[in-house]
Amino acid sequence: MSLPVTAKTNKKGHLEIGGCDLVELAREFGTPLYVLDEKTLRDRCRDYGDSFKQAYPNSEIAFASKALCTIGVSKLIASEGLGFDVSSGGELYTVLKAGADPKKIYFHGNNKPPREIDEALAAGIGRFMVDNEQELGQIERAAEKMGVRANIMVRVNPGIEAHTHEFVQTGRIDSKFGVPLDQLDSFLAAVKKCKMVHLTGFHAHIGSQILDVKPFVEETRLLLDLTLKYGTAEIGLGGGIGISYLPEQKPPTIREFAAAIAGVLRGKTEAKLILEPGRSIVGQAGVTLYTAGVVKEIPGVRKYVITDGGMADNPRPILYDAVYEAVLANKAKAEAEEKYRVVGRFCESGDILIKEASLPRVTPGDILVTTCTGAYNYSMASNYNRVPRPALVMVHNGRAAVVVRRESYADLVKNDAD
Numbered sequence: 263m264s265l266p267v268t269a270k271t272n273k274k275g276h277l278e279i280g281g282c283d284l285v286e287l288a289r290e291f292g293t294p295l296y297v298l299d300e301k302t303l304r305d306r307c308r309d310y311g312d313s314f315k316q317a318y319p320n321s322e323i324a325f326a327s328k329a330l331c332t333i334g335v336s337k338l339i340a341s342e343g344l345g346f347d348v349s350s351g352g353e354l355y356t357v358l359k360a361g362a363d364p365k366k367i368y369f370h371g372n373n374k375p376p377r378e379i380d381e382a383l384a385a386g387i388g389r390f391m392v393d394n395e396q397e398l399g400q401i402e403r404a405a406e407k408m409g410v411r412a413n414i415m416v417r418v419n420p421g422i423e424a425h426t427h428e429f430v431q432t433g434r435i436d437s438k439f440g441v442p443l444d445q446l447d448s449f450l451a452a453v454k455k456c457k458m459v460h461l462t463g464f465h466a467h468i469g470s471q472i473l474d475v476k477p478f479v480e481e482t483r484l485l486l487d488l489t490l491k492y493g494t495a496e497i498g499l500g501g502g503i504g505i506s507y508l509p510e511q512k513p514p515t516i517r518e519f520a521a522a523i524a525g526v527l528r529g530k531t532e533a534k535l536i537l538e539p540g541r542s543i544v545g546q547a548g549v550t551l552y553t554a555g556v557v558k559e560i561p562g563v564r565k566y567v568i569t570d571g572g573m574a575d576n577p578r579p580i581l582y583d584a585v586y587e588a589v590l591a592n593k594a595k596a597e598a599e600e601k602y603r604v605v606g607r608f609c610e611s612g613d614i615l616i617k618e619a620s621l622p623r624v625t626p627g628d629i630l631v632t633t634c635t636g637a638y639n640y641s642m643a644s645n646y647n648r649v650p651r652p653a654l655v656m657v658h659n660g661r662a663a664v665v666v667r668r669e670s671y672a673d674l675v676k677n678d679a680d
């Protein structure tokens with residue numbers, strides 16, 4: 263089970279993370295509750311920084327803030343020396359508030375609103391990752407109006423299919439993202455006509471939760487070819503390697519991932535390599551605590567355990583069949599003896615967190631923990647059924663700090679007009 267690196271079972275038989283007893287955290291902060299382990303998060307930032315610097319020194323790691331974007335988390339990540347990939351004005355605003363170095367901000371998106379382009383230019387961000395020709399025109403006009411130069415990387419569609427869910431594949435030919443390779447020359451001719459836009463290199467992103475280095479190696483070769491052909495200075499490889507949500511998912515280590523990519527580039531180019539991992543930085547650091555409510559048995563069919571959260575705090579299973587494991591924090595030493603479908607409290611039959619979880623016998627009031635929820639959970643959460651979003655706490659050395667406070671009913675209606 264991929265728990266945070268500080269996870270252990272304490273004398274009470276409770277699961278502990280960052281020196282904090284999860285049963286006590288549930289009591290103090292309520293459930294559902296997102297818990298993030300500072301040590302795991304810092305370790306992963308360092309794994310990426312060190313592995314890539316060693317394998318290919320001219321490299322930069324920019325955290326994909328879409329995976330988890332809050333001021334506190336961004337501050338911690340910036341303190342580890344990472345830059346940021348942002349894909350909206352809101353993410354840009356958040357990481358700037360956290361004190362991110364604007365020069366290390368990479369602005370993505372396949373239809374950046376003009377206002378957000380202006381905000382990014384005014385902030386002096388490092389690079390616009392340009393997705394199409396219309397956007398190029400928008401950036402040129404905005405830069406001209408502001409009298410500033412915009413450095414861009416072109417996002418190409420590499421036509422690489424990776425083995426991951428269709429909705430998190432982005433490099434296929436039939437994709438809304440990126441400039442198709444057969445349109446690249448005409449795109450570059452348009453770049454040449456721009457006065458305020460300067461092209462630094464090519465970028466691609468083949469998808470997320472990819473557990474094999476091969477498609478990344480293929481992508482790196484393609485970007486290297488473009489870099490050599492057009493004499494550009496930077497290569498943007500997109501997101502990081504996948505993570506182990508289930509024991510049978512065995513991704514390569516970050517070191518192996520870095521070595522495979524560096525193996526393509528070393529000796530062939532001096533171009534700067536930019537990588538934007540999200541999931542593999544924050545995923546394993548996070549767990550979500552729920553209180554088990556109704557336990558329902560349909561004889562001959564299955565047993566259900568209904569939590570006080572579900573698809574609004576973790577929409578990944580209903581969106582793309584994402585898989586998770588669970589454990590009971592208050593029965594961490596007990597053997598798994600029953601199979602349960604772990605579901606949520608929301609008004610959708612598809613509100614399933616885990617189709618079949620092996621757990622000790624569940625009784626109402628147990629603290630059920632889903633693991634590997636640090637990435638794309640809080641950042642994708644909604645207020646469906648007008649349920650306030652949970653709090654997020656960061657744990658370290660026996661202390662828990664609130665990084666995002668729990669929403670209140672007042673928060674839910676604060677933008678409503680009569």
Ligand SMILES: Cc1ncc(COP(=O)(O)O)c(C=O)c1O
Binds near residue numbers: 326370432500542
């Ligand atoms: C352009 C881009 N970069 C980086 C990422 C982060 O990917 P991951 O979380 O798999 O590392 C994504 C995620 O979809 C992305 O679209």
